[in-house]
Each structure stands twice: as structure tokens, then as C-alpha cells.
Amino acid sequence: MMGIRAISPARGQMPPPGPIWSDADRAGTESRMDCETAVYLRCHLGSDFETATSWEALGERLAAKGFRLEFRDDRLSLVHAVTGVALCTCRFLGYGLAEMVARLGKPHVDAASGRIIAGR
Structure with missing residues (x-):
């Protein structure tokens, strides 16, 4: 049986830049992410979401990796901190x-x- 192993980047390293991270016009597809990138983000950020004991702690962990949480169009979104793009x-x-x-x-x-x- 063949298994899939996800490799996370070095601690504190941001994901590699690519089209999904940029502020380039993607014709309204900014929240459309390929499945490989979604799996990568889930592996990279999963433990942060799963072990956080408060919103503040989660925000700090995400910020350390270059992300933040925002409500956009009434939905909680993961945002790339440098570009401001909702991923x-x-x-x-x-x-x-x-x-x-x-x-x-x-x-x-x-x-x-x-x-x-x-x-507060």
C-alpha cells in the first residue's frame, strides 16, 4: 500500500511564494485553491488550529507563520499577512x-x- 507523506517547511519558514500568495488579479478566484496547496496549508497550520487554547494564541501562532484570520463576506478566512490575500x-x-x-x-x-x- 502506498502512503502519502507531507513534509512541512522548517519551523518559522513561510510557504514558498506562488500565484495563490500574490496580490495579482486572479479574476475572482482568490479563494479557489488547488488540493495540493490546501493539503500543504493544512499540514503547515493544522497543529496551530488544533492545539490553540484561545483566539489570541491561535492568532499569534498564525502570525508567526505569516498568516492572520479575518472575516470576509461573513466567513472566517485565512489571510496571507504580507499580501492581504484571502487564501x-x-x-x-x-x-x-x-x-x-x-x-x-x-x-x-x-x-x-x-x-x-x-x-478583552
């Missing part, structure tokens, strides 16, 4: 908002930007 929804990576709220509580959201902010 996909958290649900697409397997981390739906309802499940995250059940575990981490309600997130505090900046009304102007849609970004998740530290709890």
Missing part, C-alpha cells in the same frame, strides 16, 4: 467556525477590518 476559509481547511467557537469561545472582531483581535 481560503477556515472551513475549507477543516476548521469550521462553529467548532472553533465551541472550543475557543466567541472571537472578538474588529468591526472596521474584520480581523480577529485579542480578547
Whole structure:
């Protein structure tokens, strides 16, 4: 039986640049991600989502890897911090908002930007 092994980048290293990370016009397809990139992101960020004990801790872990969370069009999205491009929804990576709220509580959201902010 053949197995697939995902190799994550060195600790603290951002994913390699490519079309999905750029701010180039992709004709409205910015949240359309190929399955290989989605698997790569899930492997790269999965433990951060799964072991975070608060929204603040999750935000710090994602920021260390060059990402942030934002609500865009009423959906929780993973955003590339350098380009500001929404890569996909958290649900697409397997981390739906309802499940995250059940575990981490309600997130505090900046009304102007849609970004998740530290709890008060």
C-alpha cells in the first residue's frame, strides 16, 4: 500500500511564494485553491488550529507563520499577512467556525477590518 507523506517547511519558514500568495488579479478566484496547496496549508497550520487554547494564541501562532484570520463576506478566512490575500476559509481547511467557537469561545472582531483581535 502506498502512503502519502507531507513534509512541512522548517519551523518559522513561510510557504514558498506562488500565484495563490500574490496580490495579482486572479479574476475572482482568490479563494479557489488547488488540493495540493490546501493539503500543504493544512499540514503547515493544522497543529496551530488544533492545539490553540484561545483566539489570541491561535492568532499569534498564525502570525508567526505569516498568516492572520479575518472575516470576509461573513466567513472566517485565512489571510496571507504580507499580501492581504484571502487564501481560503477556515472551513475549507477543516476548521469550521462553529467548532472553533465551541472550543475557543466567541472571537472578538474588529468591526472596521474584520480581523480577529485579542480578547478583552
